[in-house]
Amino acid sequence: MEILVVGAGIAGCTAAALLGWADHRVTLVEHDPAVREGGSPVHVRGGALPIAERLGIAGLLREAETGVDRAEFVDPRGTVRATARLRTSGDDVEIGRAELNRLLLEQVHRVAQVVSGDGPRTLTELPDGIEVGFERGRPERYDLVVGADGQHSQVRRLGFGRETAYVTPSGIMIGAVPIDPDLVVSPRVVRTSHTPGATTIIHPAGGHPVGAVIVREEEPDVADDPAHQPSREERMAILEKRIGRRMRPWHGTDILEAVRRSPDAYLDSIGRVEMASWSRGRVVLLGDAACGLTLLGDSGSVAMTGAGRLVDALSRLDRPGDLAQALGYYERAHRPEVEHHLRGVEKATKRLLPMTRRAIRRRHRAVRFTRRV
Numbered sequence: 566m567e568i569l570v571v572g573a574g575i576a577g578c579t580a581a582a583l584l585g586w587a588d589h590r591v592t593l594v595e596h597d598p599a600v601r602e603g604g605s606p607v608h609v610r611g612g613a614l615p616i617a618e619r620l621g622i623a624g625l626l627r628e629a630e631t632g633v634d635r636a637e638f639v640d641p642r643g644t645v646r647a648t649a650r651l652r653t654s655g656d657d658v659e660i661g662r663a664e665l666n667r668l669l670l671e672q673v674h675r676v677a678q679v680v681s682g683d684g685p686r687t688l689t690e691l692p693d694g695i696e697v698g699f700e701r702g703r704p705e706r707y708d709l710v711v712g713a714d715g716q717h718s719q720v721r722r723l724g725f726g727r728e729t730a731y732v733t734p735s736g737i738m739i740g741a742v743p744i745d746p747d748l749v750v751s752p753r754v755v756r757t758s759h760t761p762g763a764t765t766i767i768h769p770a771g772g773h774p775v776g777a778v779i780v781r782e783e784e785p786d787v788a789d790d791p792a793h794q795p796s797r798e799e800r801m802a803i804l805e806k807r808i809g810r811r812m813r814p815w816h817g818t819d820i821l822e823a824v825r826r827s828p829d830a831y832l833d834s835i836g837r838v839e840m841a842s843w844s845r846g847r848v849v850l851l852g853d854a855a856c857g858l859t860l861l862g863d864s865g866s867v868a869m870t871g872a873g874r875l876v877d878a879l880s881r882l883d884r885p886g887d888l889a890q891a892l893g894y895y896e897r898a899h900r901p902e903v904e905h906h907l908r909g910v911e912k913a914t915k916r917l918l919p920m921t922r923r924a925i926r927r928r929h930r931a932v933r934f935t936r937r938v
Contacts, residue, residue, distance in 0.1 A: 566708040566879070569594065569697055570677075571685055571720050575607070575662070576852025576868035577713030578669035582620055583876040585676025592707075593677050594699075596684040596714070605741055605777055606631050606770050607665060607865030610657040612902075616873045622668045629668070631659045631771040635754045638929055641815050643758075647932035651755075661770045665865060684714070688723045688848060695847040709888065710848045711875070713868075716836055718854035724845055732836040732857070735910075736782050737918065740804050742823045742830040744776035748816055758815035759925045763808055764918055765817045776820035780807035781918060782834060800832050801825060837910065843900075844892040851875060856903045863906055874899045 566589050570581040573595035581593040609617060609626055617623040638647040673679060680702070687698035688710065698704045712720025722728060749769045750756060758765045762781040768774060782803060795803075801824070808817045824830040838857035843850045852868040878895035882888065919925045 568709045568711065569707045570711045570713060572714030573670060574713060574715060574852065575665060575669065575865050576872055578666060578673050579616060579869045579872035580711055580713060580851055580875060581677045582669060582672040583872060585673065587876055587880060591677035592680060593673055594680045594683050598682045605775060606659050606661050606768055608657055608659050608863055609869065610866050612870035613866035614656065616869045620672050622672065625668055626658045626660055629660050629664050629771060631661065631769060633659060633753055633755050633769055637754055637756045638932060639756055639758045639815055641758055641760055643815050647929040649932045649935065661773050662865065684719055685723060690846050708847065711851055712848060712854045713851040714854055716838060716853045716857050718850065720848060721850055721854050724848035731840050732838050735835045735837055735914065737779060737835045737914065738782050738800065738803055739777060739779050739835060740824040740830060740832045741775055741777040742820065742827045744774050744820060744823050746774050748776065748819060749774045759919055759928065761921050762918060765815055765820060767816060776816065776823060778804060778808055778817055778820050779918060780804060797832060843896050847888065849875065849892050856907065867902060867906055870902065871899045
């Protein structure tokens with residue numbers, strides 16, 4: 566089949582590489598001109614490890630592991646209040662998001678065409694395919710369009726309708742950015758500081774340290790048109806206001822300044838994406854476009870396993886008319902794992918952003934008691 570994959574994140578790159586190795590003719594298109602640096606590290610485990618083996622990158626993943634095995638919880642002055650071991654095993658690889666993206670994209674370049682700085686503008690169903698009109702390129706016909714273009718998916722908007730129908734604001738905003746290595750206390754230790762409604766994190770990330778500030782938004786909103794999403798300046802103002810209100814916890818000022826200056830900073834509100842169906846006609850959604858899991862460290866693994874299940878489902882195609890059946894099989898195979906992780910989002914949010922000083926003290930006591938997180 567002639568397949569267009571939109572979005573060169575973890576989900577899109579995994580799908581494009583697997584589809585290419587399966588002898589489909591694949592084009593991967595990404596709106597951004599280059600892979601973004603930074604982003605919180607992700608775990609590759611469970612069903613994602615066999616996918617890495619299929620792509621021949623499992624050994625490279627282990628070579629690029631962050632090596633982090635301990636967490637320290639500090640107060641806004643930097644005093645350590647609790648320490649715990651991180652749950653790690655040979656079946657759990659933690660790697661920087663950008664590094665995983667690079668490894669996957671290298672595989673895509675071997676088997677597919679990659680186009681940067683462009684994206685879909687229109688989707689038009691044809692009797693024997695789907696025509697995609699691009700922002701910069703000429704229209705092209707495909708047998709299938711895979712939307713792996715994130716929480717604010719343009720493919721979802723064009724193929725399924727307005728964003729507000731599928732995205733519910735979580736009330737959380739994240740700024741994550743590469744930071745000065747001098748802020749890292751140890752290459753094996755991730756440090757976290759909580760104040761009510763705001764969290765600061767410094768992660769060594771295998772020599773490519775990342776800082777993050779996470780806050781509660783007062784009036785979260787979702788815009789239907791990607792062109793009308795809050796500007797970077799508006800998001801930055803929200804982040805600064807919320808952190809400032811909480812006396813700029815441990816290294817919050819340093820990370821805010823890095824987010825402000827860096828073109829590679831991730832800065833966005835987080836929404837929960839829920840859809841009754843991930844496919845319509847010749848359009849199918851994958852990763853955060855179908856089921857937002859950005860808050861969870863497992864989001865990388867879920868994206869990779871979803872891509873694997875989509876490609877395996879397409880391998881069942883005997884005739885072009887079986888496409889709807891194959892896409893339904895992909896969804897039935899993958900949705901139970903997604904729903905399992907979505908059920909954990911609320912608990913993860915409470916752990917990530919305790920809203921009172923009492924909740925912060927309870928969090929520290931729980932860590933000291935279990936000695937594991």
